[in-house]
Amino acid sequence: MSELLRTNLYDEHVKLGGKIVPFAGWEMPVQYTSVKDEALAVRNSVGVFDVSHMGEFFIEGKDAEAFADYLVTNDILNAPTGKAVYSPLCRENGTVVDDLIVYKIAPERVMICVNASNIEKDFDWMKTKKTGFDCSFTNLSHVFSLLALQGPKALETLKSFVNELPDLEYYSVFETSIGSHPVILARTGYTGEDGFEIFGHHQTIKDLWKNLMAVGVTPCGLAARDVLRLEVCYPLYGHELNDEVNPYDAGLAWTVKPLKTKFIGKDILESKPAKYKLVKLILEKGIPREGYAVLNAKNEVIGQVTSGTMSVVLNKGICLARIQIDKAPTDEVFSIDIRNKAYPAQLVKKPFVTGGHK
Amino acid sequence: MSTNIPSNLNYTKEHEWTLTEGDIVTIGITDFAQSALGDIVFVEVPEVGADLKVGATFGVVESIKSVSDLYSPISGEVIAKNNDVEASPEKINQDAYGSWLIKVKMKDHSEINKLLSAEQYQEFCNTSH
Numbered sequence: 001m002s003e004l005l006r007t008n009l010y011d012e013h014v015k016l017g018g019k020i021v022p023f024a025g026w027e028m029p030v031q032y033t034s035v036k037d038e039a040l041a042v043r044n045s046v047g048v049f050d051v052s053h054m055g056e057f058f059i060e061g062k063d064a065e066a067f068a069d070y071l072v073t074n075d076i077l078n079a080p081t082g083k084a085v086y087s088p089l090c091r092e093n094g095t096v097v098d099d100l101i102v103y104k105i106a107p108e109r110v111m112i113c114v115n116a117s118n119i120e121k122d123f124d125w126m127k128t129k130k131t132g133f134d135c136s137f138t139n140l141s142h143v144f145s146l147l148a149l150q151g152p153k154a155l156e157t158l159k160s161f162v163n164e165l166p167d168l169e170y171y172s173v174f175e176t177s178i179g180s181h182p183v184i185l186a187r188t189g190y191t192g193e194d195g196f197e198i199f200g201h202h203q204t205i206k207d208l209w210k211n212l213m214a215v216g217v218t219p220c221g222l223a224a225r226d227v228l229r230l231e232v233c234y235p236l237y238g239h240e241l242n243d244e245v246n247p248y249d250a251g252l253a254w255t256v257k258p259l260k261t262k263f264i265g266k267d268i269l270e271s272k273p274a275k276y277k278l279v280k281l282i283l284e285k286g287i288p289r290e291g292y293a294v295l296n297a298k299n300e301v302i303g304q305v306t307s308g309t310m311s312v313v314l315n316k317g318i319c320l321a322r323i324q325i326d327k328a329p330t331d332e333v334f335s336i337d338i339r340n341k342a343y344p345a346q347l348v349k350k351p352f353v354t355g356g357h358k
Numbered sequence: 359m360s361t362n363i364p365s366n367l368n369y370t371k372e373h374e375w376t377l378t379e380g381d382i383v384t385i386g387i388t389d390f391a392q393s394a395l396g397d398i399v400f401v402e403v404p405e406v407g408a409d410l411k412v413g414a415t416f417g418v419v420e421s422i423k424s425v426s427d428l429y430s431p432i433s434g435e436v437i438a439k440n441n442d443v444e445a446s447p448e449k450i451n452q453d454a455y456g457s458w459l460i461k462v463k464m465k466d467h468s469e470i471n472k473l474l475s476a477e478q479y480q481e482f483c484n485t486s487h
Contacts, residue, residue: 030423031396031423034396034397035396035397035421035422035423036397036422223396223422223423226423227422286400287399287400287420287425289425309422309423310399310400310420310422312422315399317400339402339418
């Protein structure tokens with residue numbers, strides 16, 4: 001196994017008592033004090049995550065928007081400059097290479113933020129697709145640190161540290177500075193709450209982290225992040241998404257725009273092929289975990305839990321589960337096999353928790 | 359990690375504690391275990407009357423993030439379970455030694471001698487991570 005990487009904030013996490021675990025090739029804090037307290041800080045106040053392990057690619061030049069639009073299934077060309085767009089990145093056969101956010105920072109300047117575990121896979125894939133596009137394409141993941149400041153008090157907290165902070169729309173991006181240091185600020189996140197992701201050079205971000213700690217922002221680890229994203233039903237690559245499924249299998253039909261003239265995977269994805277359906281299930285008793293079997297009314301296995309946890313807001317077990325579409329029950333009676341016992345599970349249509357983002 | 363290890367109890371390498379009073383053994387999980395697990399949100403233990411075998415799994419403790427099996431320190435019959443802790447698992451985080459899980463009527467007293475003393479458990483915690 002290759003050596004684990006550390007973000008520039010590693011020593012800060014250790015000083016704060018963060019419990020460090022290997023994640024996607026990095027040594028990352030999974031929690032500092034309590035997963036529950038950290039998650040609730042984000043829901044009710046403000047918390048900050050070090051997500052510097054994530055990847056940042058830049059596309060610059062005349063065809064920057066066109067290249068980004070060709071790579072992904074969602075519509076980049078028609079989004080105005082200053083917008084951020086969530087999208088899967090698919091192969092010709094429709095399977096998902098990764099999910100990512102495309103930031104239209106300025107005309108002819110696009111940033112793409114990708115999952116840490118997929119940086120090399122994504123970059124290599126995208127590079128092979130650049131032929132014919134007049135733009136540069138660079139991987140600057142090693143140059144940037146990234147914080148996610150999340151929660152209803154994120155805006156007022158961040159205001160005192162950055163030179164200019166307009167009341168940006170959710171899912172938009174803005175270039176500003178902290179002191180004399182440039183940062184890219186996006187009103188995005190992975191918690192369902194209002195908040196910002198702040199991309200900057202290592203020392204700029206380290207100073208900001210320390211300043212946020214000094215004003216009492218709660219440091220939050222990966223475990224809280226996972227609970228928060230699952231409560232609002234955001235998919236996680238390696239769980240709901242992987243190299244074998246397409247966006248329709250993962251409930252992401254809304255991110256595929258077959259009317260676009262060309263994009264990788266268009267020919268297949270136009271026909272909306274789906275082998276699976278991603279469902280949201282909530283339990284009165286028991287905690288569903290990844291890999292547990294989902295059963296129908298006849299106790300037949302019809303699918304698997306892709307992510308499960310105890311919701312800190314609802315105090316109930318919640319999960320996302322991948323159901324084989326030909327076996328999806330019409331009566332919608334589900335249970336989950338937890339240690340050889342069937343626990344009833346209720347299907348819900350809306351996310352378990354409504355985040356407070358704009 | 360600072361841990362609280364009362365000297366009147368015995369311990370297992372799976373981080374259970376036992377209190378022996380005559381034939382009756384009270385079982386819980388240690389302060390070290392609760393601290394390592396984090397917020398405990400679910401506890402499942404056998405019903406009264408269940409037969410336990412030493413070393414076999416008899417239930418689970420779940421934190422938000424993980425599931426951990428419980429291993430029986432001794433063999434015997436479950437004579438009581440702590441319904442309060444099943445209803446409010448966070449009590450284990452607040453007081454690991456006050457929050458027992460089950461009481462067992464033991465079959466074989468010699469099994470107690472195979473458990474760790476407080477000193478041995480302390481040593482085990484110091485070297486096992």
